[in-house]
Amino acid sequence: MLQIDQLKKSFDGYQAIANANLSVPPGEVVAVIGPNGAGKSTLFNLITGHLTADSGSIRFQDTDITKCTPYQICHCGIGRSFQLINIFSSLTVLENIQTAVLARHRLERKLFKPAKRLLREETLEVLASFGLVRFKDQLCSSLSYGDQKVLEIAIALGSKPKLLLLDEPTAGMSPDETQKIVHLIKRLSQDEGLTILLTEHDTDLVFDVAQKIMVLHQGQTIAQGLPEDIRNDKSVQNAYLGETGVC
Numbered sequence: 001m002l003q004i005d006q007l008k009k010s011f012d013g014y015q016a017i018a019n020a021n022l023s024v025p026p027g028e029v030v031a032v033i034g035p036n037g038a039g040k041s042t043l044f045n046l047i048t049g050h051l052t053a054d055s056g057s058i059r060f061q062d063t064d065i066t067k068c069t070p071y072q073i074c075h076c077g078i079g080r081s082f083q084l085i086n087i088f089s090s091l092t093v094l095e096n097i098q099t100a101v102l103a104r105h106r107l108e109r110k111l112f113k114p115a116k117r118l119l120r121e122e123t124l125e126v127l128a129s130f131g132l133v134r135f136k137d138q139l140c141s142s143l144s145y146g147d148q149k150v151l152e153i154a155i156a157l158g159s160k161p162k163l164l165l166l167d168e169p170t171a172g173m174s175p176d177e178t179q180k181i182v183h184l185i186k187r188l189s190q191d192e193g194l195t196i197l198l199t200e201h202d203t204d205l206v207f208d209v210a211q212k213i214m215v216l217h218q219g220q221t222i223a224q225g226l227p228e229d230i231r232n233d234k235s236v237q238n239a240y241l242g243e244t245g246v247c
């Protein structure tokens with residue numbers, strides 16, 4: 001579904017992505033892991049068009065998206081939730097979801113008065129599937145951190161993406177909130193067949209949910225494969241030595 005080849009990106013001479021290769025098969029949960037500064041967020045920003053690669057290619061469903069804008073990439077079918085929660089805090093929960101649903105129907109310009117009536121049923125369905133109906137008239141700023149994250153993922157799914165990118169979805173969460181996100185990832189993958197690409201520092205979570213893992217180290221793909229192979233890979237163990245000792 002997503003194919004990345006020989007990707008490179010430098011910042012003022014520093015190669016943040018030196019040579020990244022990744023293949024994401026349809027229907028799978030794929031995790032990108034690596035020590036701090038390995039280039040995970042940079043890779044995500046390249047995939048979603050928030051950064052432009054110096055060289056290499058990114059193909060999504062046989063379309064070359066390497067030089068596309070974030071708007072074009074979103075309309076191609078790639079949705080994203082960010083490391084820092086990215087919602088409209090001063091809008092209600094319902095209005096946030098409605099914004100995403102309107103955008104999918106290319107009705108963004110009708111965002112204000114008439115929008116209240118537009119696509120309300122579809123918006124309520126999205127809210128229901130994420131257990132957010134009871135919060136629908138609350139301002140987003142009043143939700144707990146965990147519920148704000150669920151809302152952000154629901155917004156990303158409002159555009160009905162085929163591939164969902166989750167950038168450290170459990171960062172800063174309590175164990176209970178983390179479990180809620182784990183269940184959500186499994187439900188979206190197993191019940192709805194969504195393809196998911198995530199980065200995450202919590203390697204227990206990664207080994208729990210991912211069918212495939214890519215390991216980035218200093219901007220290079222040093223390993224890619226099944227979780228059990230990654231766990232036993234010597235280059236991965238070396239990359240993590242002195243870091244978390246997780247593998």
Ligand SMILES: Nc1ncnc2c1ncn2[C@@H]1O[C@H](COP(=O)(O)OP(=O)(O)OP(=O)(O)O)[C@@H](O)[C@H]1O
Pocket residue numbers: 011016034035036037038039040041042043
């Ligand atoms: N806009 C930028 N300008 C300059 N350097 C950058 C920029 N973005 C990232 N970098 C550098 O590129 C490298 C990779 O950063 P990146 O944020 O992609 O790593 P990461 O694997 O996501 O790290 P973390 O796990 O800590 O979030 C780092 O050395 C970072 O300082």
